[in-house]
Amino acid sequence: VRVSPVRFASTEATTAAKISGDEESEAKKEASAVPAGERKAVASYWGINPSKIAKEDGTEWRWSCFRPWDTYKSNLTIDLKKHHVPTTFLDKVAYWTVKSLRLPTDIFFQRRYGCRAMMLETVAAVPGMVGGMLLHLRSLRRFEPSGGWIRALLEEAENERMHLMTFMEVSQPKWYERALVMAVQGVFFNAYFLGYVISPKFAHRVVGYLEEEAIHSYTEFLKELDKGAIENVPAPAIAIDYWRLPANATLRDVVMVVRADEAHHRDVNHYASDIHYQGQELKGCPAPLDYH
Amino acid sequence: VRVSPVRFASTEATTAAKISGDEESEAKKEASAVPAGERKAVASYWGINPSKIAKEDGTEWRWSCFRPWDTYKSNLTIDLKKHHVPTTFLDKVAYWTVKSLRLPTDIFFQRRYGCRAMMLETVAAVPGMVGGMLLHLRSLRRFEPSGGWIRALLEEAENERMHLMTFMEVSQPKWYERALVMAVQGVFFNAYFLGYVISPKFAHRVVGYLEEEAIHSYTEFLKELDKGAIENVPAPAIAIDYWRLPANATLRDVVMVVRADEAHHRDVNHYASDIHYQGQELKGCPAPLDYH
Numbered sequence: 001v002r003v004s005p006v007r008f009a010s011t012e013a014t015t016a017a018k019i020s021g022d023e024e025s026e027a028k029k030e031a032s033a034v035p036a037g038e039r040k041a042v043a044s045y046w047g048i049n050p051s052k053i054a055k056e057d058g059t060e061w062r063w064s065c066f067r068p069w070d071t072y073k074s075n076l077t078i079d080l081k082k083h084h085v086p087t088t089f090l091d092k093v094a095y096w097t098v099k100s101l102r103l104p105t106d107i108f109f110q111r112r113y114g115c116r117a118m119m120l121e122t123v124a125a126v127p128g129m130v131g132g133m134l135l136h137l138r139s140l141r142r143f144e145p146s147g148g149w150i151r152a153l154l155e156e157a158e159n160e161r162m163h164l165m166t167f168m169e170v171s172q173p174k175w176y177e178r179a180l181v182m183a184v185q186g187v188f189f190n191a192y193f194l195g196y197v198i199s200p201k202f203a204h205r206v207v208g209y210l211e212e213e214a215i216h217s218y219t220e221f222l223k224e225l226d227k228g229a230i231e232n233v234p235a236p237a238i239a240i241d242y243w244r245l246p247a248n249a250t251l252r253d254v255v256m257v258v259r260a261d262e263a264h265h266r267d268v269n270h271y272a273s274d275i276h277y278q279g280q281e282l283k284g285c286p287a288p289l290d291y292h
Numbered sequence: 293v294r295v296s297p298v299r300f301a302s303t304e305a306t307t308a309a310k311i312s313g314d315e316e317s318e319a320k321k322e323a324s325a326v327p328a329g330e331r332k333a334v335a336s337y338w339g340i341n342p343s344k345i346a347k348e349d350g351t352e353w354r355w356s357c358f359r360p361w362d363t364y365k366s367n368l369t370i371d372l373k374k375h376h377v378p379t380t381f382l383d384k385v386a387y388w389t390v391k392s393l394r395l396p397t398d399i400f401f402q403r404r405y406g407c408r409a410m411m412l413e414t415v416a417a418v419p420g421m422v423g424g425m426l427l428h429l430r431s432l433r434r435f436e437p438s439g440g441w442i443r444a445l446l447e448e449a450e451n452e453r454m455h456l457m458t459f460m461e462v463s464q465p466k467w468y469e470r471a472l473v474m475a476v477q478g479v480f481f482n483a484y485f486l487g488y489v490i491s492p493k494f495a496h497r498v499v500g501y502l503e504e505e506a507i508h509s510y511t512e513f514l515k516e517l518d519k520g521a522i523e524n525v526p527a528p529a530i531a532i533d534y535w536r537l538p539a540n541a542t543l544r545d546v547v548m549v550v551r552a553d554e555a556h557h558r559d560v561n562h563y564a565s566d567i568h569y570q571g572q573e574l575k576g577c578p579a580p581l582d583y584h
């Protein structure tokens with residue numbers, strides 16, 4: 001049995017965190033989490049001071065998109081080969097939908113896996129957000145709890161966005177890639193929204209298969225790194241903090257933990273689809289929280 | 293300076309939390325967080341076992357919608373009187389939009405504040421989700437960090453949903469109230485979505501004023517409780533766990549902490565609007581995280 005952890009996301013903790021007696025202006029000036037160059041002071045009487053956070057080594061916490069307690073050590077022992085064999089008609093549609101997206105993606109990116117990873121993560125972060133939002137609205141409408149699934153799906157979306165923030169450090173999007181992302185997001189957001197409203201069973205299955213493809217794609221990325229076709233540069237600082245990697249971690253280590261994340265997403269989404277297939281509701285089956 | 297907290301939402305922690313050597317079926321059977329009656333076992337080979345969590349006193353953690361480290365002690369010292377005086381045209385539109393919604397609400401609910409609270413929370417949980425989602429999509433589209441605002445707004449939405457889960461325990465929605473909620477959500481979700489796309493400055497200001505009204509409404513609720521017009525029943529179990537209230541807490545204590553939450557939301561949203569008014573972007577100003 002897990003005992004309640006020491007840390008609570010509490011007002012108390014936040015209050016205790018403030019340096020006692022420091023004045024507002026100073027707190028604002030030093031406030032972290034946005035690169036110093038972009039940091040702005042906003043005159044405000046709302047009493048909002050971003051809390052200062054330090055790393056274990058005493059240096060300032062640099063990230064505002066995640067905090068120390070959102071970070072984790074990845075479980076690299078996860079089975080990368082698991083596959084849901086499509087049996088029903090709907091599963092087959094989901095499987096072939098994903099497979100048919102593979103060809104144009106392969107042609108477009110060829111072996112530029114860094115670029116491919118970056119672009120695909122802009123899409124990968126959409127389903128969790130859409131699913132989480134729809135379950136949130138349903139919970140409100142029906143006056144019923146969510147079984148933790150809202151949080152689980154939003155956590156997945158956030159995790160995917162961190163993948164993007166990481167790969168952005170390694171490769172820079174070109175203007176036509178930016179344009180493509182806008183177009184793809186517009187189409188995919190609406191398609192997934194509609195899909196999730198009509199059949200969450202199908203929607204989660206599609207994501208399960210997308211994640212299987214993601215695992216494959218990151219495995220290819222690793223092969224290129226090992227061949228030396230892609231340079232194994234040092235890991236970006238954001239990745240070292242987010243996955244608690246050693247200071248000398250490289251791009252290869254990053255791809256390893258990202259691939260493990262995708263395997264976890266695969267499990268969660270196939271599981272969610274299974275729940276629907278067995279005629280049950282997500283809210284009746286506790287969601288896998290903190291399952292990275 | 294705040295030192296990194298001990299608890300990390302990590303795979304390690306989750307793994308350590310599992311009772312070593314227990315088999316999957318047993319873990320699933322005992323898995324907590326969904327009321328025992330609704331708990332279902334789903335045959336799955338995805339290896340997903342909801343982690344078991346215990347409270348400080350060793351009893352089973354009952355909630356899946358939030359976990360011990362999401363709970364907090366409310367800061368009741370927050371200034372309840374703060375008000376943003378509308379000066380610009382847009383502010384005045386926001387102010388009078390909210391004020392004009394007050395009359396029909398007053399007429400519909402009269403002095404039934406328990407019912408009113410429950411109904412209004414179904415609406416209050418929408419803006420944070422819409423804002424968080426739109427900022428998430430923008431972060432993906434533009435390849436840029438969010439300054440923590442995605443998380444801050446999603447946390448607000450989650451907090452409002454917990455208000456709803458709490459008041460649901462105190463008053464039961466009638467069929468026509470359920471129907472009303474569906475209609476209102478349909479309209480409000482779309483209106484706020486559009487509003488946030490067109491003018492986040494205006495959207496956050498509207499929420500700021502809505503929260504000012506919420507504070508007023510909960511103050512009236514407290515008056516009715518003190519007069520004895522509404523019975524001061526014991527606090528629901530979910531509220532005691534979520535706000536770490538004493539075991540003998542009452543409805544009055546719950547309304548007090550909920551009102552403090554609304555004051556925090558007021559600050560966050562007026563602040564977000566101020567940032568836009570000062571021609572800056574949210575991502576450049578670190579969001580108030582853990583600011584309940």
Ligand SMILES: [Fe+2]
Binds near residue numbers: 121214261
């Ligand atoms: Fe990813």
Ligand SMILES: [Fe+2]
Binds near residue numbers: 211
């Ligand atoms: Fe993924």
Ligand SMILES: [Fe+2]
Binds near residue numbers: 451550554
């Ligand atoms: Fe609320």
Ligand SMILES: [Fe+2]
Binds near residue numbers: 452503506558
């Ligand atoms: Fe609120």
